[in-house]
Amino acid sequence: MMEEIRISAANILPELILILGVFGVVLAVSFKKPESKLSFYLFALIIVSYFFLVQLSLGNADGKHFFHQLLFLDIPAIFIKQLAALSAMIFMVHARIMHYKYAGEIYALILFILLGISFLSMTTHFITMYVSIELISLSSYVLVASDKLKKNFEAAIKYLIFGATSTAIMLYGISLFYGISHELDFSSATFLDSVSKNPSLAIQAISFMVLGGLFFKIAAAPFHQWIPDVYESTSTPIVSFLSFAPKAAGFLIISRFVSADFVDLTGTLVLIVVLSLVIGNFAALWQNNFKRMLAYSGIAQSGFILIGLVGTKDSDFYGTFFYILAYLPITMGAFLLADYLSLKVGSFHIPNFAGLGKKYPILTINAVIITISLIGLPPTIGFMAKLVVFSSLANQAFENSNMLLYGLLVFGLLNAAIAIYYYLRPAYFMILKEEDEHQKSRYFQSITLTLVLSYFGAILIFFFIYPNFLSDWVQHVVENGFLPKVRD
């Protein structure tokens, strides 16, 4: 027993570093003055070392089990952990260059979220999944409330209530699965065996319940109600981190669940995709607040990523993971853009962006690039991501001769066209409209901000022209499947 713990602990060294980091940050906060930046630098150090330790943690093996099936480390898990670490680094850069003064506890909470993401991406066990989701959620609730304004409290309470409800539903589903199979690891042979003896409609319903908690985390309808309020009121670097990292982990575990393939989940997934696309796109059309619009567009983007999971026979979810990888610079760039624009005009109100095009040409060009990669137009990686996802859907539709999937293909593409209207609005106001004399915008040039934003724009275009690096990486990730191979 102690042997097992000792050996397993060696494997989760990155997570141990995170835990030590939490302690370190809390100590720094307790014993230093509030203005001290020690917690920030400590946070930075922890994240960077975490990133590199994660890279090395698998060694030569294809996948390792430890802690008696509670955790399972393989290449997709490392991929998601690295992406989460990258997004935490971008969060740091964003907070730093826009001079956000965060209390030290924020960094500790982000470390907790990363810890939750690490465990969520490493598991096929229901209990670990539940505990990790709760870890991520509880830290997120506090993060949302951290600005201590009335709208933050309102958003945090909404988040809390929706989250608690979704996880309650998920727990109910898990308990039903346990009742059927007496087994909490959904990749084990006993589980698959006992589940397959039950009527498929019942299993589909229970899977929907279990997936409900996960859909809540990845911002898919109908579990999306918390997103607009949370995104609108929380401070932007935190939102930018929350808009990517928990989603990535959520998608990984949904992929694991779907690839276990004990029941045909195509119908459920198609329903969720259609709902997310419709609700996300049509609600975003009416938004005048940039962050709220990005929130609804995030719901639609989750719908697009889920399309890659539809249809499991021999499919390897390449499209989904490529889109997740592309989604990192796109969404974090979009929130950086939102913050930069709000600095120029004082609010997130889109019509106030009028006339910025003339004064700040480089900002405008970057805004256009980020906007068109959200839409999915060439020459950006947003287009490549959509192309790959829709190609895999077309492939699936053909191989299964499923008319529903053909319909989904055309529906998804038409939704991409509808989305143009609201994505183009900020660029439209910035370029095509003249500035209103009544509003005042502070005129200043910030080289750092422009440079970082241009860096995002350049990445989005560069990886369109040379996508081989990204495609090889994702290929390496999805090669071996998502479930443990050796069963005991």
Place this chain on the structure above:
Amino acid sequence: MESGILSSLIILPLIGALVILLLPKVYKNSFKWICLIIQILSLISIFTILNLFDKQQAGYQFIEHSEWIRLALGAKSMLSIDYILGVDGLSFPMVILSGIVFLIASISSFGIQKREKAYYSLFMVLTASVYGSFMAVDFFLFFIFFEFMLLPMYFLIGIWGGPNRSFAALKFFIYTFAGSVLILVVMICLAISNRDEFFSSEFARMVYSFDFRMLKDQSNLLKDSIVSIKNPNFIWGIPAREFMFFLLLIGFGIKMPIVPFHTWLPDAHVEAPTPVSVILAGVLLKLGGYGIIRIAYQIFPDASMKYAGLIGILGLVSIIYGAFNALNQSDLKKLIAYSSVSHMGFVFVGIAAFNAVGFNGAIFQMFSHGILSAMLFLIVGVLYNRTHDRQISSYKGLAKKMPIFTLLTAIAFFGSLGLPALSGFIGEFLTLHGAFQSESLSKFIPMFSILGIVLSAIYFLWTFQKMFFGDLQNNKHDVSMLKDLNKSEILILSILGLGSILLGIFPNMLLNLSNTSILDILK
């Protein structure tokens, strides 16, 4: 021949755009000269290619091929996209047309007063995209340039346009993007159905490629693929190949435009500034026709033969409907926009005819329509610059005050309606000749198209008489505002007019180019 001359057509404008963006605003007077010089250089390259172009060879010439993307789609398959440029008898006339029209438009752009930096850089990006889409031999590359054209057009219409410009620009963008989305669906289905033999053995897995030359060769089709011929699949009851063909028809039909997908055109044209209208009518509409011949016909010849009758009817409806709408217009620019719809209908009829005469006629009509509609929009621009009024009823007796203008307008109007010795006649004659000879079209279609020619004569001559003859004093505007053409306007209009006359008298100059490739396509 591995010269980079085709890539230079794309890269030179892009470099120009970069230079314009980087130069500080003080140099704004030089932006238009940079643009002009680049257009002249492009035209010189095009004429060089023209001289070296082998008219007897049917395939792509001046090919440039470099490896670009190898995207692994899972363990078993791979998507291979290459950067391939080439011109053949179908695309080269279009490239020549683009060269001429862009030069004319850049001279006409000298009148733009505000935000020249943004204008000229967008103009250069648009130039590069259009050249790229005509020269691309890889479907993916074609699609990228095709889509990417929409963004500069959106901004060009939206910033420098008329009062209702934002609505028109957005309508244009979303409408054409929806069309391109349908083309994207077909592109994806085609790609996963065709196996590239050469690369598959090299990479030991199934490689899907987008190369046009490979896509049209049906021996490359996988046996069980979506668009296979031997095992037809059905999507919602229609055979998959025909379904794809319809999607392509709709997608490119939106661009051409064909009734009933034409409603974006009058709005876009009326609100766009003159040079942008010239480019839109002169070049962008031809992309639709080019796309249909290149993609729909070469890749789905079975479906296109089967539905040739339908295409003919759609063409006929466009001709007649466009002409009737033009009859009804009081705004000169809208009238010319609807006459564009009508004349592109002739292209459709020529394509539907499915014989060499018809196809040659379609290409010729595209070229001549490009030149003539550029002329027509410039004419409207001349009047608009003077008086900011596009209503036909505001002008009377212009012939007395602006004789040179009258002459050039006469050439444009008579060319459009199909007077012999001008290029419009050859285009319409060839398409109708092909339609009459064709086995796949009923004889009624060309018969009723002739009605369209009569209608165009009606509206053009009527307009000409109303505006140019009559009493000069009945003009709504002060007569002194109606000065005759200045030098640059004379230059551009006469270049176009001369082109139209030349083509009308020596049509072989163009037909020689396209004939061999057309014959090859028809096989």
